[in-house]
Amino acid sequence: MKQKIRKGILTYSALLFPLTFFFMSPYVIIMSAADGIINGSALFFGSLLLFSIIGSRLFCGWLCPGGAIQEQAARSNNKAWNSLWKNRSKYIIWFLWLAFVVFLWMSNRPLAVNFFNMYGLDSHILIIYMAVVTLIYVFALVTGKRGMCHSLCWMAPFMIIGEKCADFLHIPRFRLKAETQNCISCGRCNKQCPMSLDVATMVQTSQMDSNECINCLECVDVCPKQVIGFGIKPKVAPTISSK
Numbered sequence: 201m202k203q204k205i206r207k208g209i210l211t212y213s214a215l216l217f218p219l220t221f222f223f224m225s226p227y228v229i230i231m232s233a234a235d236g237i238i239n240g241s242a243l244f245f246g247s248l249l250l251f252s253i254i255g256s257r258l259f260c261g262w263l264c265p266g267g268a269i270q271e272q273a274a275r276s277n278n279k280a281w282n283s284l285w286k287n288r289s290k291y292i293i294w295f296l297w298l299a300f301v302v303f304l305w306m307s308n309r310p311l312a313v314n315f316f317n318m319y320g321l322d323s324h325i326l327i328i329y330m331a332v333v334t335l336i337y338v339f340a341l342v343t344g345k346r347g348m349c350h351s352l353c354w355m356a357p358f359m360i361i362g363e364k365c366a367d368f369l370h371i372p373r374f375r376l377k378a379e380t381q382n383c384i385s386c387g388r389c390n391k392q393c394p395m396s397l398d399v400a401t402m403v404q405t406s407q408m409d410s411n412e413c414i415n416c417l418e419c420v421d422v423c424p425k426q427v428i429g430f431g432i433k434p435k436v437a438p439t440i441s442s443k
């Protein structure tokens with residue numbers, strides 16, 4: 201049932217994408233910054249960081265229209281992408297992009313806030329919209345399950361930073377938990393995970409936190425032994441075994 205609701209929300213989010221894409225656009229934020237404007241996407245990215253302090257990456261698993269497009273692409277290519285750099289490149293892209301935005305803000309002070317700056321569906325924006333949707337779909341089609349989340353997403357680092365802040369400050373946040381002793385190593389969780397994580401090993405080593413986990417709860421629902429649960433919890437320090 202949870203997955204039907206999740207997929208329903210994702211589909212609706214994808215349908216609304218022509219209206220919401222301005223607030224997730226890495227391009228509109230640059231164009232706005234060049235005019236000395238803090239726009240809707242800047243405020244949205246900041247909100248994602250704040251939300252993730254408690255909500256981790258629930259946005260990615262349950263609300264992101266880009267995630268919805270990629271889960272459609274996974275119907276054609278459901279393989280895991282095993283590139284060495286797949287989880288690293290997004291940080292480089294994110295850092296360079298954000299540094300450029302901050303540079304533009306610093307160069308164009310005083311700044312103004314305009315949530316709806318550039319908002320509108322003219323032909324110029326429609327072409328960019330189509331290019332973004334095509335990029336997300338084709339990239340996931342070529343690389344495999346949620347390839348763009350792993351490698352290109354400019355929003356994921358904001359949420360990963362939010363998660364790290366929560367853990368550093370011992371703030372409880374949404375996370376998975378496991379009853380390791382009940383696992384029968386059937387591997388269904390690995391097969392089902394849209395982020396291609398080795399969930400079975402995460403369970404068997406009691407290391408349920410992963411930067412790449414999008415909190416979709418597919419592994420929770422597919423497990424025949426109800427090994428995996430979830431909740432809002434603080435980070436548990438690893439136990440040091442005595443010899």
Ligand code: SF4
Nearest residue numbers: 393413414416417419
């Ligand atoms: S580990 Fe579970 S909750 Fe996390 S992305 Fe994979 S299936 Fe979703």
Ligand code: SF4
Nearest residue numbers: 383384386387389423
């Ligand atoms: S689906 Fe459940 S029982 Fe099977 S490997 Fe994963 S955690 Fe273990």
